[in-house]
Amino acid sequence: MQVLDWMLGKGQSALLRRAELKTFVNFHGNEAGKGGDLTHDETTIIAGALELTEKTAKDAMTPISKAFSLDLDGTLTLDTLNAIMTMGHSRVPVYSGDRTNIIGIILVKNLLAVDPDDSVPLRKMLLRKVPRVADNMPLYDILNEFQKGHSHIAVVYKDLNRKIDTLKKSKDTETHKYNSHDADSDSVKNDGDQQAKRSPPSTPAFKKRHRGCSFCILDLENNPIPKYPSNEIVVGVITMEDVIEELLQEEILDETDEYVNIHNRIRINMNASQENLLDPHPSLPPPLGSAK
Template sequence: MKDKNTPCCESEWWVNLVISFALVAFASITSGLSLGLLSHSKVDLEVLIKSGVPREQKNAAKVLPIVKNEILLLCTLFIAKSLTMEALPIFMDRILPFWSAILVSMTFVVAFVEVIPQAICSRYGLLSYPVRKVLDWLLGKNHSAILRRAELKTYVDLHGIKAGKGGDLTDDETTIIAGAMNMTQKTAKDAMTPMSRTFSLDINSKLELQTMGMVASKGHSRVPIYSDDPANIIGLILVKSLIFYHPEDETPIRDMTIRRILRVYDNWPLYDVLKLFQKDSEPTETDGIGINPPLGEKELLNNSSVYHGDGEIQSDSLYDGMKESDLSLFLNKWEQDCGQISNEELESLKGKYIR
């Protein structure tokens, strides 16, 4: 078969050569765009828009309208790529012999349409070892798909039910995940309540009806106790322990069980503070974030204080003249913390405390 080639260096030969290179370049662009655009989902782009660096936010905002209709984009790029690849051998055949046109067009398609564009657009070339080393040298090492902290938080938010993207994470779940991630960037100061907003009681005050009403209205499980100056916090009392006190007795707060509190610097990382609380509360019973230190770390307030198995110090004077209903509540708590109470112990308590 005789080749019908255009003589070299004539105007028609140059036109066919330019068209061939243009087809290769256009096919390379469509191949790179098909991988570069379709490798990012709409969720990925929304994450970059909300949490990426300014340059990424700007670029993602431009790309998102294009990739919203993925099927149309995919068909457009594939049809354009197919047309250019089919047309390339026709024009190559006019400037080269038949057999060389096939080899050259195939080489151009593999190298400049498939391998190089996809390696450039994705920074990840699925190539044999020698070619991969060359691309790594030219383009840099492969980039992993690890998200930054802000991007990961946004990614979690977009998987929530509230985002309306089809995710099934509840608001509580997304809030907990985001809170756990935020803790690494927060210090103890971020979790502290300013002294001006803290409800506390003076150790010299009495547990009268008005005071107990204020404590109940605040809704706190613990109330700080100060001495003279509100900034001089010396400990705290458990609100649940007030069930054993009667307002008419006007029990001095200094006669109550005052528990020691941990002291930390406001610049400590919040996770370190949490670990400190967990470590300090291991030997004893805990309630929420507060701790029950062992006896050696307590403030002993009077000589009649006694230590119970729940890690608290109780004073005999707290239960003088206790009513039988109140004693029942106390005994139920004691049974939970210390085990069964013998009949002898029960009769002894009744004789000592019941009016």
């Protein structure tokens, strides 16, 4: 407390700026050697929470060129299912035509009953709508939207009409752009007429599997493929895990994941990494940055 008295003065209270608070927390870390008892993990997470307010979607997203996705017109062959299993994702973006035209996602758990020999068309599977967020949307706002449970993955777009000198959009505007479950905002109006939207199937089995999220379903049998404004160019995808990694300031590694480190752009295969760890006498050292 003597240090605090010296810094702030006895009987005085002060509000610290964000940078000062971060320095103050580091000062109390046990690594600083000043007698503090905060661990490295504690100081890292606190610093990550303070820094997260300055980060946006483009800081945490996976570039669209590096993202694994499926073609809507493709079929679920053995090779396709093996590729999905290798990537280890629980949700996979689905595009139509161009890879940047992400129209929805498919839950990998819905593929458990698919027979590779049947070569089922992907468009026959149950797809879900995918939220869209601007590349300048704050990560805290994205995290708040993910917590609502509608989706844990979103498409990141860049608005070509956005001018550099324009005023910053309000959070309410960005949040409205996120809510892509509103069909009126997802599709482009043709000649000013809005096409009628049919509800997804209402069978008991359907309701049991998708209770509370019927509006999330992308019903391609009754509705056209969603279209988006031409000035919104998809630049990446972002997941709740990406945001949490920015908060923790560490990569979250899965046992079977093969992914691209968003900061170092290094493709990592966890199976290979674990084999290196288990082998006490590896013939070759692991590549630099392969184990993080």
